[in-house]
Amino acid sequence: MRSANIARQERDDVREWDSSGPPGFDKDHWPSMADERWAKTLHTYYDTPPYWR
Numbered sequence: 001m002r003s004a005n006i007a008r009q010e011r012d013d014v015r016e017w018d019s020s021g022p023p024g025f026d027k028d029h030w031p032s033m034a035d036e037r038w039a040k041t042l043h044t045y046y047d048t049p050p051y052w053r
Helices: 002-020 036-046
Strands: none
């Protein structure tokens, strides 16, 4: 039963993550990849530590 609960939680986590969608931008106006604010937005969305830490 434990594995079923874990699978259900993972499925719910994916649904929550997908519902907001990743940060986006206009394909003709890309953000500066050197912009720390942009990087923080991505790392926050994907819940990963920034590489510079």
